[in-house]
Amino acid sequence: MSIYKDAKYMDVPFEEKQKLFDQVKGDMRWDHIFNGCYECGICVAACPSARFYDFSPRVFVQTLEREDIDTFYELMNDSVWDCSQCFSCTRCPRESNPGALITVMREVAVNNGLNSAKEALKAYSRIIYKIMSTGTQVAPDMLQPDAFPDWGPHVKEISDNLEYWRRALPPETLHTVELAWDVSVETRLELFMIWKLTGNLEMIENIDEGIFMILEEVMEELLEEHGYDLDDYENVIED
Ligand code: SF4
Ligand code: SF4
Structure with a gap:
């Protein structure tokens, strides 16, 4: 039974949820990153995402510890995408690593093509494409006036003459606009x-x-x- 009152995924077959749980637990990193939970709350105090979202690294570790499959599935579809992967939670006195457990859960979500993973990553498609095809994340030609209204009129002036600005930079490897370098x-x-x-x-x-x-x-x-x-x-x- 999920810990959430308005559990959203009760129509998903239990076996399907269990399969994903087993994949997380079967990951080769599991023994290094999961050692249970004292409920001390240190990870929550250190976690930046916990300040801004309804999110708790402690809930992840406890859910995995209790093998609460319904709550696990709920976390895997929603909260798992709120972690900023900063790993401040590695100061856990029990030597559990909530951030790494979340990484594994994300990988399992992606490997199984969960809709939540597709939705969460949709906004990053251009960045994923850039990283995977060039190794650089952003490019100067992403500098579009509409996307940076708070930069005022200068952003238009710069984007209109981007090639000249880039050629004015001393390192030749930066004389490009479609890549960062x-x-x-x-x-x-x-x-x-x-x-x-x-x-x-x-x-x-x-x-x-x-x-x-x-x-x-x-x-x-x-x-x-x-x-x-x-x-x-x-x-x-x-x-
Ligand atoms: S720091 Fe470790 S022991 Fe403490 S609540 Fe978080 S996971 Fe549990
Ligand atoms: S890695 Fe994720 S869970 Fe851990 S402190 Fe950072 S945001 Fe919080």
Whole structure:
């Protein structure tokens, strides 16, 4: 039974919830990050998200400890996305790590394509695309006047002449507007292979098939253009 009075997910079969719980508990990090809870509240006092949201790292650890499957599922769909992953909660005297437990829960949510994961990550699709295709998170061409009204008229002036501003910067690697800085094709290839071989691309496919397809297409085209054969490269790494 969920600890929440207005439990939202009671129509989801218990077996489905249990399956996700087992995946969290079966994660190879579990024994290092879960040691139960004294209910001391130190993690809550240290947690920035607890100040702004109806959120408590202590509730996560206690829910996992009690194996309260309904509450676990509720947390996995809602509160799990309110953690800012700062790891201030690692000062737990019991040596539990609520932030890391939340990381595992998020990964399980993504791997299982939960709608809540899709919704939570929708707003980050452009950033995910940038990071996965270039290794840089933001680019100067994201500087759009509409998005930064509090910057006043200067933002328009700068965005209209962005290429000139960027060329005025001393390091040549910053003379670009589509990336935060120039990233060599070798680095992009390496990154792409890391995403692929560590299963991160597969995770993206589970939550946003559109981005996954664009990423694969764009990266494969880029690699081909620079004379790399992805299959050969993959075989070398796998060997
Ligand atoms: S700091 Fe550790 S022991 Fe204390 S409430 Fe948080 S999880 Fe429980
Ligand atoms: S990692 Fe998450 S749960 Fe831990 S203190 Fe930071 S915001 Fe709170």
